[in-house]
Amino acid sequence: MSLTFIHRTAGIDQDVEIGDGTKIWRFTHISKGVVIGKDCIIGEGVFIGKDVKIGDGCKIQNGSQIFSGVTLGNFVFIGPNVTFTNILRPRANIEQKGYVETYIKDGVTIGAGAVIICGNDIGKKAFIAAGTVVTKPVYNFGVMRGNPGKIVGRITEDDLKIRYY
Amino acid sequence: MSLTFIHRTAGIDQDVEIGDGTKIWRFTHISKGVVIGKDCIIGEGVFIGKDVKIGDGCKIQNGSQIFSGVTLGNFVFIGPNVTFTNILRPRANIEQKGYVETYIKDGVTIGAGAVIICGNDIGKKAFIAAGTVVTKPVYNFGVMRGNPGKIVGRITEDDLKIRYY
């Protein structure tokens, strides 16, 4: 069993479950009801909203914002300064009930600075390039880039190379 | 009268005015001379620069950067990781006097991860989609998206739906 580490400046709310070997770094806030699997790395200045579920072996880089309604599978990579959303038409003066849910499947990579509009699930091992604005769902192994994001290729069998269309 | 809340890790500089019922969350810094209205929510890791004025009922999400020269009206929604600027041609070796001002009117929504180039005012109830880079002013009720941002529609009467052009 590997040890869990939580930096002294991190804020961990009540009723949070954190798996063995997971590390949580400075100035990060894990909200009530969050469940995080084993052997994850949660970087610095990250926010994880209420009741978010995160699988095993995920890596979430500094400055990323993961709000209620988002679910991450196993071995998901979230780059730095990635931003999720959970309301389609936010307005400061209109109270909106519930969240639009977003599922990020096993093995997905979301590159640095990407923005994920809620309700757009991202399929198994898909690769979202840095700076992409995801406005549509992404199928398994799909490669998306641009603003708005467009599918430009497919991840090959070794999980690392891209075959462009 | 509702209570004002300031998280113990937030930094509030001198000569700041904060209205009743406003909440300021962790690791946020409010600079000298800032005026914030009533019933606002300022999220985590937010920076508000010197002398910024913020109206009533605004919601500013985590990680957003609002620099001197920006003014927010009432009921403005600023999504997470939104970035303002206040100099058009920043250079590390050239000292530039003064800021280019930017006015965000009542009821505006600025989506997650958007970047607002200074000097581009955003009109009443306009809706800036997540990930937009705003390089031109936006008129009242306008809907902008993309990089560079383009006007693609108009907000309808209920403030929530978009009529696309």
Add this chain to the structure above:
Amino acid sequence: MSLTFIHRTAGIDQDVEIGDGTKIWRFTHISKGVVIGKDCIIGEGVFIGKDVKIGDGCKIQNGSQIFSGVTLGNFVFIGPNVTFTNILRPRANIEQKGYVETYIKDGVTIGAGAVIICGNDIGKKAFIAAGTVVTKPVYNFGVMRGNPGKIVGRITEDDLKIRYY
């Protein structure tokens, strides 16, 4: 000799060198082996990865993420919420050795919210507009904007104006 300032909430790891007159602000983390020159300003909530080298007179704004493998020359301006990367195909389940290096030459400006894909060097005094996603190298004095970033002009002799192509 001007004084060095380090905010009490900043975290400075071992074996860091910080030049005279450099200021480091709140919630910023400087990792082991980093070398920072004279008269720099490192803003709030910034992360500087292991062994990064930063020249003299640089300004790094709030929320920017500068990872191992990045080198900044002298008088480099990094806007707020700028994100660098250091692996081309990150995957949570695949351990990747070494980093792809990125050199940012003297006098470069990188605008707010830009994302720099690793391995794309940026030439002397080049200007990267706010919100740009840099996917190709940029030559000296080049002006890039968009997603993906395209060269649209050239910086003129005074370092501040742009001649568009």
